[in-house]
Amino acid sequence: MGLHYDIIALDVDGTLLTDDHKLTQGTCEAIREAARRGAEIVLCTGRGPGGAIPVLEEIGLAGTIITHNGGATVETAKRKVIHQYTLREEQLQVFVDYCRRHELHFDISTAFEVLVERLTPEIEEIYGQFHIRPTLRQPGAALPGEPVKMTVSGPKDMIDEVERDWNGWNHELQWIRSGEYFIDVQHRYATKGRALEQLARIRGVDRRRIMAIGNYYNDIGMLEMAGLGVAVANAPEAVKSSADVVTSSNAEEGVMRALLEYAWD
Structure with missing residues (x-):
């Protein structure tokens, strides 16, 4: 029985994982079979390596991951950056100022580190769901060297307002809605599609x-770039329209079903 694809690219949150950030046994087995x-x-x-590598290890694999929505491609065994799109401090400053002015939570990521200016137990718990251990930095301190992403997060109505603003x-960077509660600011060329x-x-x-x-707007580039782009059923209509086919939802093991149906004979 033949394998149809040499590379299988999987979004993590909302696609590979259930809504409570779990991997199912059936999904893991199907992925391992594709690798075999x-x-x-x-x-x-959209996660950094610290949040993505544990997922790959839970499946039982190692290899290359595309992180930060394409901002950094990393070889996991050596924790080595293959390529990254970095941001300049002056490019980010207007977004940082906006978040401080509106008292919005934000973080700034290098390839391997997530830095925050405020860390409450509630915020720390949210990061923990994504295997992220943020580093606390002083407000007003110089931005870290080679940042690849800034993320602003909050309630959906608040993030809707940020997006409208x-x-x-008019600026040099791009931002993309990576989830209902998140907007990521990145280099204009940093996308999952380009990195793939x-x-x-x-x-x-x-x-x-x-x-x-994939399942969300930040997945559209890779769905359109791939020979077969698959959207899970819980994706917004615009994401489904960009895909070649739609499978079942992340709650119904959509990745497993798609692999069994399309990845091999």
Whole structure:
């Protein structure tokens, strides 16, 4: 029985994991079977390596992951950055000032570290759900070297308002809604799709031999780039429209079902 894809790219939150951030046994077994048949499994996530590597290890695999929505591609065994899109301090400052002015929680990520200016037990618990251990920094301190992403988070109505405000700005960076409660600010060329395309070139893999599965707006680039783009049923309509096919939801083991249906004969 033949394997149809050399690279299988998987979004993590809302796709691979259930809504309570769990991996099911059936999903793990299907992913391991795809890897056993020769596919390279690549997690493509808004998480940093600290939040993504434990997921890959729980599946029982190692390898390359695309993190920070394409901001940093990392080889997990050596914790080595293969490529990253970094931001300059002056580019980020207007977003930092906005968050401070509106008392919004935000963090700034380098490839391997997440830095915050405020850390309450409630916020720390939220980070813990994503295997993130943030580092506390002094407000007003210089930004870290080589940042790749800034994330603002809060209630949905608050993030809706931030999005409306920022859509009126003219600047050098991009932002993308990576979840109902999050907006990520990044280099304008940092996307999951571009990072996946770059990895495919390194591997010598034709895009027709790539399968990608995702659920949110930050997944659209990789779904459109892949030979087969699969949206899970819990995805917004715009994401489903960008995909070639739609599988069941993340609560119904959509990744497992998609692999069993499309990845091999």
